[in-house]
Amino acid sequence: MIYRSLTQIAGVGARLLAPVAGENFRARLGLGLPALPAGGIWLHGASVGEIASAATLIAGLRERHEVFVTANTPTGWDTALALGVRAGLAPLDTPQAVAAFLDRLKPxxxxxxxxxxxxxxxxxxxxxxxxxVVLGARLSQRSAQRWARLDGLIRPMLGRLKAVSVQDYASEARLLALGLPHAALLPRANLKLxxxxxxxxxxxxxxxxxxxxxxxxxxGEEALILDAVTALRARGVPLRLIVAPRHPQRFDEVTALMAARGLPPARRSAGAGPKAPVLLADSMGEMPQWYAAAGICLTGGSLVEKGGHTPWEPAAQSCAxxxxxxxxxxxxxxxxxxxxGAAVPVxxxxxxxxxxxxxxxxxxxxxxxxxxxxxLIESAGDPSQLIEMIDTFATG
Structure with missing residues (x-):
């Protein structure tokens, strides 16, 4: 009651501002939606990462249903539009904005x-x-503790869910403890994978x-890697090396570092490819090509204190x-x-x-x-299975 009352008041104030508000704010009030066919699927993700992670799912759903995608941010909106679907900004969680949005969309x-x-x-x-339906659900321990203090909000929301696919065992246990019905659980899936x-x-x-x-x-990492490669070559171990720095502004710096170690690189920007004995991958958007070319991948940001980068892109190409x-x-x-035994710490x-x-x-x-x-395949889950289940919810 407290939450609804406060958001009701906030909704009234927001509506008073609507006539002088910008397009994005009006969209968050559920106003100005384009003409849409009723009875489609409303898919929502917070921002760029969530929308991008659902790309495979969205593509499959579009073959069977009208899909309208929303995000909380303009960049998320743009990401959805780039997937070729109708999209917009999600309504604020005020009764008025949600009602206006649903009156127009009729999902x-x-x-x-x-x-x-x-x-x-x-x-x-x-x-x-x-x-x-919630897909790829995850809930950290910290978030679970916060929601536990708001039992009157979280338990009804979880109880209304028709189905939930959770990313991991820990999130599943936390959601069940907060009130998610066991009957709502779908097979686990990680949309980002x-x-x-x-x-x-x-x-x-x-x-x-x-x-x-x-x-x-x-x-700090390239020097460590180049020292190892130099030592191997001194032992007569044959190898090719591809170095792909994280930040483009460091390309020239890394080139000089490689040359100083006696490993002057061919550069992708000059037309060189993965068959070069030593390659600096100084290009953008070509990482899949380098993963595909390499039998061994050292994931960067892990030899120095940067937290590491994803192992799943090299796993997709069956790299060691x-x-x-x-x-x-x-x-x-x-x-x-x-x-x-699927990766090796060094x-x-x-x-x-x-x-x-x-x-x-x-x-x-x-x-x-x-x-x-x-x-990777086991963790990702089967998109076709999820789409079939969603299809039954949408048509049942």
Whole structure:
């Protein structure tokens, strides 16, 4: 009652500002939607990351249904438009804005990506008999503790959900403890991994087996990697090296660093490709090509304290994944891969030896890459299965 009363008052004030407000603010009030066919699917994600993660799902749903996508931010809106769907900004969670939006859209099904739960939106959809589904749900321990103090808000929202697909066991347990019905659980899925999981990797071969990719490196890492490569070459170990710095402004700096180590690179910007003995990947948007060319990938940001970068893009190409100790950004993912023998942690002291062992054992490379890809596919979930389930909710 307190939340509804406060948002009711806020909604009145917002409506008073509507005549002089800009287009985006009016859109957040549920005003100015384009002409839309009734009975479609409303899919909502907070911003760019959530919308992008749902791209595979959106593409599948569009083959069967009208889909209208909303985000909370203009950049998320633009991301949705780039996917070729009708899109707009989501209404604020005031009773007036939600009602105006739903009066115009008249959806048959509402899908939320990850963890965007709003009390007025939830209640309004329930009153109109619109099934609510959450896909790729996740809930941190901190967020669960906050929601536990607001039981009167979270428990009714979770109780209204028709179906929920959760990213991981921990989030599932937290949501169940807060009131999510067991009957609402769908098979676990991680939408952000669905697109990488659809990648068809190039087959292993002698050229890939000799190619090492240092992906998305940061200042301080290239020197460590180049020292290891120099040591291996001094031992007579044949290898190709691709260095792909994270930030374009460092391309010239890294070129000079490589030359000073006796490894002057060919540069992608000058037309060189992955068959160069030493390549600086000083281009944008071509990382999939470098993952596909390499049998071994060291994920950057992990030898220095930058938190590490995703292991799933190299896993999509069945690369043998190496990483340093600094992987806080993807701690759970790397723990899963390491525990399954699908990735190899290294330190500055062990990097050269681990690289030498993998370069000398192509079968081990292939085994590591296959394990990583299998975990990726399992973690992503089956998009076709999700789409079939959603189809029953939308048509049932």
């Amino acid at each position: 048959r099904l509402a899908i939320t990506i990850e963890n965007e739960l709003w009390p007025n939106r939830s209640a309004a959809l329930a009153r109109r008999g619109v099934p609510q 669905m697109a990488p999981a659809q990648t068809m990797p190039l087959p292993p071969g002698p050229e890939r087996a000799l190619t090492v990719l240092a992906a998305s490196t940061h200042a 994944i190496l990483h340093g100790p600094h992987v806080a950004n993807f701690a759970g993912d790397y723990a899963t891969l390491d525990g399954a 330190t500055t002291a062990t990097l050269a030896d681990v690289l030498g062992r993998l370069l000398g054992q192509p079968q081990l490379q292939t085994s590591l890459g296959a394990k990583a890809r299998a975990i």
